[in-house]
Amino acid sequence: MKQSSVVVVDLLLLLLTIAVIATPAFSDLVLSKVERRIDVTSQFARVTKSLKVVNPGSESISEFMLTFPKFLGNNLAYLSVKTKRPLANLSVKKADPKGIPDSISVYSVALPKTLSKGDSLTLEVVATFTNVLQPFPEKITQGEIHLVMLQESAQYLSPYTVESQSLSIKLPNARIESYSKLENTKLQGSELKYGPYKNLPPFSYSPIVVHFESKAAFAVAEKLVREIEVSHWGNVQVTEHYNVVHRGAQLKGEFSRLDFQARPNPRGASAFRHLLARLPPRAHSIYYRDDIGNISTSEMQSDSKKTELLIEPRFPLFGGWKTFFTIGYGLPLSDFLFASEGKRFVNISFGSPMIDLVTEKLIVQVVLPEGSKDISVTTPFAVKQSREIKYSHLDIAGRPVVVLEKDNVVPDHNQHIQVYYKFSNINLLSEPLMLISGFFVLFITCIIYTRADFSISKSSPTYLAKLQWDEVLATLQEVQSIIQKCLAAHDKLEASLRDLSRTGDFQTCKAARKSTDSLLKDLSKELKPLLGFLQSSPSASHISPKVEELVVKEKELQEKLMAKHTTVVEGYEKKSSGRDIENRIASQQQKIIALRQEIEDLLEFIDEI
């Protein structure tokens, strides 16, 4: 392996020298001062450059060429060029000018103003490269440390003459295995410095290789799907599905849990156990799970500025090991949804909240509420856009989804994107109303079903039996009501007796008896056909004796009452003493009460049918 990479470097060098010979000076620009700083403390290389550009020539120039060696340029994840005075982001695009060899990637920067003769401008360039820290050796055992290798050029590769330049590489605070020693090379602590070099011609290149131990987590999300669902009920639900792999040196041989957990010196430095997610403040209902359930190893800390979620995958990840998990959290809508010019927009960060995670393929799906219209997206960098429809929670038309895709995403991409749309609040009520009407219809159908008669055959025996039974029940009720009327009449009779004992007016009492008598006779006439029906009806066979008994008892009671009434009235007529009358009716009274009780019992029995 070492052999092969050296060959690559050599080949590159060769190509470059050819290039240098072949390429004419690109333009008259001169870089008077170049400071480069490469930070390799994490798994990617973050290069910040400050370029002082001077135009010594006569033509005014509005374009600046930024070049990288191809092997770096291919891994370029993020590039931004700024000027400090005035503070502005400059637009950068990939260029392919003629005369530049294939081994060099070129980006053209549009300068904020044309540089005329003698003008100067300082450009601040930030570039992030992934996959440039090559693990070397490529396979290590559990106990070995994780060594990586960085290839760069000590001199700034530029199509312009560079007057003065320097490079500093910030290495992690750990072992440094080796580094290329050129002139003016200094190692100060964990900082490696090359330069300054003066007055170098265009396309100067001197390769360097730094081989050092990295303790950073080489966590790469092969695919990350972030779903951001906006609900106007007050919540933004973010769900993120991670396919994480450890892209460092591959583990070879056994994994021994014993060694991994051994105290005092555990073996397994190349593995990472944790990932730290920095979520927005006020994130709530956070969960962390995978296909087969909840993962219980996570910790959360939150304050007013941020929410930090420390998650531990199910198992420590060694080189080449993969895992999958999902985290989800809710965010308050008011922090992310704003209104402008009659439109609403969601302002939310694009990349993953995980610290130092590289995402090879990021898909962001912003799910807008059902009924959103006029959707547009602004992003600070180019992404692939598409639209989808998602059906969820009782949707009819579906929710519009804005799908944004981007490859090779680094934390520098964690900038806000805006999704603009129009939405009317009335749509909010559609689903509750739908539910309400659904239940309403359900109950209505139930009511109709229970009330209406749906039998197909009107002549089937069961149907007829049911009809008969209904009739029987109706008759029973009539009988009951008549008996009740009779009882009420009896009560009236008794009341008249009480009046008599108070007033002694036996004429009215007699009249009352007459009227009651006729009423009772009418009632018993009414009863007759009903009884006849009950006797004839076969389905009432088990009830009719009871009813008959009831009627007989009632008749008896009537007679007894009448007799009592007559006795009492007669007693009053004869002006007998109260005690005398009472003595005479005492036995009757007993029987009346007993009968009345029996009737009540029978009524209750019929009631229960």
Add this chain to the structure above:
Amino acid sequence: MAALESPQPAATATAMRHAFGNVLSVLILVLIGVLAFSIRLFSVIKYESVIHEFDPYFNYRVTQFLSKNGIYEFWNWFDDRTWYPLGRVIGGTVYPGLTLTAGTIWWFLNSLNIPLSVETVCVFTAPVFSAFASWATYLLTQEVKGSGAGLAAAVLLAMVPSYISRSVAGSYDNEAVAIFALIFTFYLYIKTLNTGSLFYATLNALAYFYMVCSWGGYTFIINLIPMHVLLCIVTGRYSPRLYIAYAPLVVLGTLLAALVPVVGFNAVLTSEHFASFLVFIIIHVVALVYYIKGILTPKMFKVAVTLVVSIGMVVCFIVVAILVALVASSPTGGWSGRSLSLLDPTYASKYIPIIASVSEHQPPTWPSYFMDINVLAFLVPAGIIACFSPLSDSSSFVVLYIVMSVYFSGVMVRLMLVLAPAACIMSGIALSQAFDVFTGSIKYQLGRSSNSTDDAEDTNNAPKDDASAGKTDKGEEIVKERSSKKGKKKEREPADKPSVKSKAKKKALVLPLETSIVALLLLIMLGAFYVIHCVWAAAEAYSAPSIVLTSQSRDGLHVFDDFRESYAWLSHNTDVDDKVASWWDYGYQTTAMANRTVIVDNNTWNNTHIATVGTAMSSPEKAAWEIFNSLDVKYVLVVFGGLIGYPSDDINKFLWMVRIGGGVFPHIKEADYLRDGQYRINSEATPTMLNCLMYKLSYYRFVETDGKGYDRVRRTEIGKKHFKLTHFEEVFTSHHWMVRIYKLKPARNRIRGRAKKLKSKTTSAGWSSKSEKKNPWV
């Protein structure tokens, strides 16, 4: 005025009382449903919404397949990720009821755009169906003894621990829906028996079909119902209703059952079903006899009887002969192993160790009855007595049901589940009868005591009181049914003594006031005790998902999530076609959670295959390697609890592996692994034991954890402490060492040839010690 008005409210009052009672019982039923559902959510609240244990993982996987690929693919599904290299025809060997139910629910919800995951639906299927089951219990008991008993039985069933143990949220197993289907089938049978309606008979056949789809326990139905029919016939209770309840069930039910692929022709070929056919014939003979009896004069009938009996005997003889022939020639020898072990409890332990090795196939202990049905055990006898007064067709059925299920639960602890509904029904009947008697006597006694005070007053006032009370009552009735009724009784009964006497005659049993109150209080206490026990059982005993373990230590809750840790590792870090060998317990989980091909799984349909794995586990390393390699196995998974004290690990199951392996491969002898009949892993262990693969994979480098190799489960130091593995290498061990995964080392190049076998053997040890540094094949 009163004469005209009072009847009107009285009529409405009756209607209102009915309506009110109905609404009240519907409300109670809804609450029972909520109770049944929510008492099973402890597992979700205490742990998480996850599928439990072993079999549910398989069902979950099948449901996933169903929801992804549709019903036709499901019927034709040949699963090549299990029983490698044989595979398994899933569509034809599962009871599809549960999967289809959950799949249908999922499909229905998703078509309404309610995006529930298949997992969520599976997790909550069991609680939902236990609510259904308690409603079905209400219906069944109501048919037997009225709605009071129904409500009591339903509330008991909603929280009976035995049923909870099988239907907590996440316990996605056949029993979850099968118990509902069982009770509902019984309900429809009783309903048909009571009404004689062909409509219910058809429904009954459909419910039976659903039961056949859901669970192998359907044979219980198809044996119990014929037994009841026979009982009815023998006790002279034959009626056309009985015929309607039974004959359509047999015909339609058998036809429908044969539609289920896993049953198929078994529905007419195996002995489990023969009882139903026999009774089917008998009931026809009896029906014929009754018919002839109806159309003939008694004299003619006597003549006919001799004729019919002689012909009937001949027919019966022929049929019995055919049956016997069929039994003898049927492929399973008439009975399946599990059914046989029900009839002969010692059968399994004698002949089929694989059935005997499952803990839920063991007979239960007495404490488990108390644990699983608790106070119901004491109420059941009372319920049986209540069923005999008076004995009806339906009450004789529940008596038969409880008797049979008590027997079956005594054979297999798992069938406690069948006992639970019967016990609930019986106890419901007992409770409601007891409440009836006690409250009735209290009402009566209270009435009498207030009567005595009334007597002291002017007797003349009594009728007046009565009349006026009657009037006010009727007004009140509309407002508040219950209190007015009570009031009515209270005021009316005192009116005179003769009526009281008649009442006393009517109520057969009137107890003294104090006795009834005390008894009532005791009953309520008993109920409260039951509720407390059930909630405790639901929360503590039966909610653990068994794939996640927790322990309460001084510094809070400790979670052992090792199983999922290693399944996740397998699923993400091995090739998708790699084969994983483990003891069959973990087969379903490995296929479902790790999505890797396994050699054997919990379906245990092929004894030889399981024996092969058992043999490999009991063999020395090299022989085991050869067996595994011949099966194309790449990883071997063992479960080891010695570090943290997890008792149900592979070392504790090891003797079953030896027994099952030895059952097929005689060179594995159980005696070789036992020292003086004792199973040991310490220094007294036999060399065979200490050299077998299971021992080595479990204890590989275990001694280095504490320097002594103290096994916390066996509470002893292990016998062989320092050893190396030559044919396997450790690739993953979970956080608490509960799961250890080893990889088979690839076969070594045969550069030296077989002639130098001896030499290579001696070098192999040294080679493996250096393997960390240079292993040319990895």
